[in-house]
Structure formats: structure tokens, C-alpha cells
Amino acid sequence: MSTAVDASVPVAEQEDGAANILAGKKVAVVFVLGGPGSGKGTQCSNIVEHFGFTHLSAGELLRSEIKSGSENGTMIDSIIKEGKIVPSEITVKLLQEAMVKSENDKFLIDGFPRNQENRLSFENVIKISPEFVLFFDCSEEEMVRRLLGRNQGRADDNVETIRKRFRVFEESSLPVVQYYDSKGKVKKINAAKPILEVFEDVKTIFQSYGPKAA
Numbered sequence: 001m002s003t004a005v006d007a008s009v010p011v012a013e014q015e016d017g018a019a020n021i022l023a024g025k026k027v028a029v030v031f032v033l034g035g036p037g038s039g040k041g042t043q044c045s046n047i048v049e050h051f052g053f054t055h056l057s058a059g060e061l062l063r064s065e066i067k068s069g070s071e072n073g074t075m076i077d078s079i080i081k082e083g084k085i086v087p088s089e090i091t092v093k094l095l096q097e098a099m100v101k102s103e104n105d106k107f108l109i110d111g112f113p114r115n116q117e118n119r120l121s122f123e124n125v126i127k128i129s130p131e132f133v134l135f136f137d138c139s140e141e142e143m144v145r146r147l148l149g150r151n152q153g154r155a156d157d158n159v160e161t162i163r164k165r166f167r168v169f170e171e172s173s174l175p176v177v178q179y180y181d182s183k184g185k186v187k188k189i190n191a192a193k194p195i196l197e198v199f200e201d202v203k204t205i206f207q208s209y210g211p212k213a214a
């Protein structure tokens with residue numbers, strides 16, 4: 001069975017905000033951005049539970065790729081330990097495979113696009129414009145506290161790598177948020193509040209998608 005998207009399939013409704021077609025299926029995408037430790041993964045789990053999206057974390061897909069012993073694993077591992085961004089063709093391919101494999105037609109793409117190269121690669125390969133970009137805004141002081149308390153055994157949750165990740169976020173990821181903001185697509189959330197309070201604000205945004213189908 002092929003998991004590749006057929007590039008010859010016409011991509012319908014390419015105007016901003018429109019649902020698009022992935023392998024003949026209409027698909028809606030929400031990008032979830034925010035600094036390391038801002039709560040992207042935590043809130044995505046809540047959104048999945050209440051609104052029936054499929055959560056695709058770019059970081060998780062890359063970590064699985066390392067664990068699977070793939071030929072790119074060693075390279076991905078060293079890039080993540082440096083807090084840098086993995087070449088887009090790798091990440092976009094993993095996202096594409098996960099989307100094609102899924103039965104769902106609405107996806108939360110967490111931690112992506114993290115730079116303009118990520119964004120352009122997704123546009124060129126997957127050809128889907130996000131419905132909107134959910135942006136979790138949080139101070140570095142609070143994010144560092146959360147990352148050091150996360151306890152998931154991650155190789156990049158140490159003070160030295162965290163510092164590098166913050167710089168990469170400012171230099172490479174914030175310009176992506178600014179790009180989407182200039183298109184009126186960013187929904188910014190104050191992520192410094194407790195988890196349930198943040199989710200109240202998130203819920204308001206997702207209300208239009210209705211409850212998860214039974």
C-alpha cells in the first residue's frame with residue numbers, strides 16, 4: 001500500500017483558510033506554536049479529547065524516528081541535543097506519512113513550522129494552508145521552570161540546551177508567527193496561566209469545530 005500523497009491530485013480550495021485535499025480527502029490543519037515549555041503538548045491533549053483532532057507533534061515524530069533506528073536517527077539526535085532545527089524534508093515527510101495514514105480529517109500540528117524553511121516546505125509538499133495558528137505566549141522564566149520540571153527524560157531538557165532552544169525560538173520560530181500574524185491567522189493565548197485556565201481560552205477558539213463525534 002502506498003502512503004505517498006499523489007502530487008497529481010488537484011489541490012482544491014487553496015485560498016487562505018480553506019480546507020484542502022490530502023490524497024483525495026479534505027483536511028483541516030491547525031498549527032500549534034509557542035516556546036519550549038509553553039504548554040503546546042498539554043493543551044493539544046485537551047483539544048484532542050474535546051474536539052476530536054488528531055495530534056501530530058513534530059518533536060515526537062522526530063524522537064520516534066531516532067528510536068526506530070532509522071538511517072537519519074543519529075543526525076536527528078545530535079540536532080535535537082543542540083536545540084537546532086532538523087532539515088524540513090525529514091520533518092515534512094514524517095508529518096505527511098502520519099497524515100496520510102490517519103483516518104481523521106483534522107490535525108493539530110504541534111511544534112511546526114518552527115522556521116520559514118519548515119513553512120515553505122509544508123506549503124510546497126503538502127499544499128495545505130492552516131485554518132489558523134494557535135500561539136501560546138509565555139515568559140522564558142516560566143517556560144524554563146516547566147521544562148526543568150517536565151521529567152520526561154528528554155535529552156534536550158537541560159539548562160544548556162534549553163538556552164539554545166530559546167534563542168532558536170526567537171530567531172527562527174517567532175518570524176513564522178509574525179508571518180501568519182500579518183495574514184490575520186494567529187490566535188494568541190496567554191499560556192502563563194494554570195492549565196485549566198489556558199484551556200478555557202483554547203476552548204473558546206475551538207468552539208466552532210463542535211464537540212467530538214461519539
Ligand SMILES: Nc1ncnc2c1ncn2[C@@H]1O[C@H](COP(=O)(O)OP(=O)(O)O)[C@@H](O)[C@H]1O
Nearest residue numbers: 036037038039040041042146149150193194195
Ligand atoms: N499552564 C501550565 N501551567 C503549569 N505547568 C504547565 C502548564 N502547561 C504545561 N505545563 C507543564 O509544563 C511542562 C511542559 O509542558 P508541555 O505541554 O510539554 O509544553 P511544550 O510542548 O510547549 O514544550 C509539562 O511538565 C507540563 O505538565
Ligand SMILES: Nc1ccn([C@@H]2O[C@H](COP(=O)(O)OP(=O)(O)O)[C@@H](O)[C@H]2O)c(=O)n1
Nearest residue numbers: 036037058059080083084085086111112114
Ligand atoms: N519542526 C520541528 C520540531 C521539532 N524539532 C526538534 O525537536 C526538538 C523538540 O521539539 P518539541 O516540539 O518536542 O519540543 P517542545 O517545544 O515541545 O519542548 C526541537 O528543539 C528541535 O530540535 C525540529 O527540528 N523541527
Ligand SMILES: [Mg+2]
Nearest residue numbers: 040041057059
Ligand atoms: Mg511539546
